[in-house]
Amino acid sequence: MKLIQREIVYKGKIFDVAEDTIEIDKDKVTKWDLVLHNGATAIVPITEEGEVILVKQYRNASNREVLEIPAGKLEKGEDPLTCALRELEEETGYRATHIHKLCAMFSAIGFSDEKLHLFIATQLKKGQQHLDEDEYITIEKYPLHEARDMIFSGEIEDSKTIVGILSACYFLNK
Structure with a gap:
């Protein structure tokens, strides 16, 4: 698996939200949501x-x-x-x-x-x-x-x- 693309869909005060495009294998791609935070x-x-x-x-x-x-x-x-x-x-x-x-x-x-x-x-x-x-x-x-x-x-x-x-x-x- 690997990340192909990341699109920020929400920018907030505490965190952002990204929609990631993930390659599962050569024939399959999926989308995952991810909360991005500074820690x-x-x-x-x-x-x-x-x-x-x-x-x-x-x-x-x-x-x-x-x-x-x-x-x-x-x-x-x-x-x-x-x-x-x-x-x-x-x-x-x-x-x-x-x-x-x-x-x-x-x-x-x-x-x-x-x-x-x-x-x-x-x-x-x-x-x-x-x-x-x-x-x-x-x-x-x-x-x-x-x-x-x-x-x-x-x-x-x-x-x-x-x-x-x-x-x-x-x-x-x-």
């Missing part, structure tokens, strides 16, 4: 008490508030670590003394090229939130093992948060 970062902040800091915000895809780890979109050419540290402080008010990359993943590889870089942050220092004009976020803290259990009870459904919490548990041997 993002997400960070699992862990307090000295072993609590994970989650943000609660409204998401229109679920039409309700959801619990998530802090995250944000990469600017074109931006270093993922720089973005993760910025989003941590903007959304939670915390700064991290120690940060480690956990992994990188495609958030929805079946229809998007968004690559998400996941970090864990420890040795946190409390500061002040710097929310965007359109952000309404509250902060909640949970013991890491409780947050892990919230995944399996269905209270946490966001994919980056699920991968982030489980990766943090693995990384911290919890």
Whole structure:
């Protein structure tokens, strides 16, 4: 298989949508839609008490508030670590003394090229939130093992948060 042509059919503020023409084999060609995204970062902040800091915000895809780890979109050419540290402080008010990359993943590889870089942050220092004009976020803290259990009870459904919490548990041997 190979990409023959890409046509941008929608240009948006956060992502674009392309219609790709894909050659399956010499005799077969098909069209696929693809969401084009600059990528993002997400960070699992862990307090000295072993609590994970989650943000609660409204998401229109679920039409309700959801619990998530802090995250944000990469600017074109931006270093993922720089973005993760910025989003941590903007959304939670915390700064991290120690940060480690956990992994990188495609958030929805079946229809998007968004690559998400996941970090864990420890040795946190409390500061002040710097929310965007359109952000309404509250902060909640949970013991890491409780947050892990919230995944399996269905209270946490966001994919980056699920991968982030489980990766943090693995990384911290919890």
